Amino acid sequence: MNATYEPLSVVTAPKALTLVWRQVAEVLELDKGNILRSPRFVFDVPSVIRLTHYIDIRSRQNRVTNRHRILSRDHYRCQYCGLKGTVFDLTLDHILPRSRGGRTLAENLVTACKDCNNRKGNRTPEEARMPLLTNPSALYYGLERLALQRSADARPEWRKYLFLDHADEIEESVSTG
Ligand SMILES: [Zn+2]
Incomplete structure (x- = not known):
């Protein structure tokens, strides 16, 4: 840690x-x-x-979390179905859902059309069988995080360190403050 x-x-x-x-x-x-x-x-x-x-892993990773810059990184294309869209009809999807510990960082965010975002719901790309078209580093981030949580099942002493419910909020208030 x-x-x-x-x-x-x-x-x-x-x-x-x-x-x-x-x-x-x-x-x-x-x-x-x-x-x-x-x-x-x-x-x-x-x-x-x-x-x-x-x-500071935030400076090591790409610290861009601004919506427009993520859309631009992904060439305004849904990273699940490939649909090209605009800033008005595209959404950002947390690859590993926030409810499961996914962070609001560029590596865990991809451009998704509304249909794909709804369809994926509270699942990982693997669970939803919706592989990402590009951005394997983002996918890796999600997998790494999930691997940690799975390991925690066998290691009860890890749990209290992994399930920090408000980590995202803290992070966002720090980055905007
Ligand atoms: Zn889509």
Whole structure:
């Protein structure tokens, strides 16, 4: 997790231990009973770690979330059916729905016609069988996020860190403030 407790990604146990060893991250939860041995040391394997310094993933990712710029990025074409439209009849779709943890970031937003947006509803593109025409990085973002949530099913200690209901609102108030 980021220093702000925002989930970032899943890393291997050795990678997590290296980050903690270098004091880049601190351990929040241990993977109970699981240890890693080196020739000289025995380490408790962490399950949740948090970076000690904030990294600004919003500046690393494309921070454009302005509606017109997303439409322009997608060439005013519905990214599900390919229909070309205008700013008046196209909508923005959260690839991973907001209700399921999808963020309002450029990587999680695509241009969709109203029909496709309604049809997709509260589902991922995979669940709706509506593959994206382009923008695989956006698709990847959605999948990564979903993978985190699925992993959480097997790791109850992750849950309290993953389901931050108001994360989007906080983010938006920060970015507009
Ligand atoms: Zn469409």
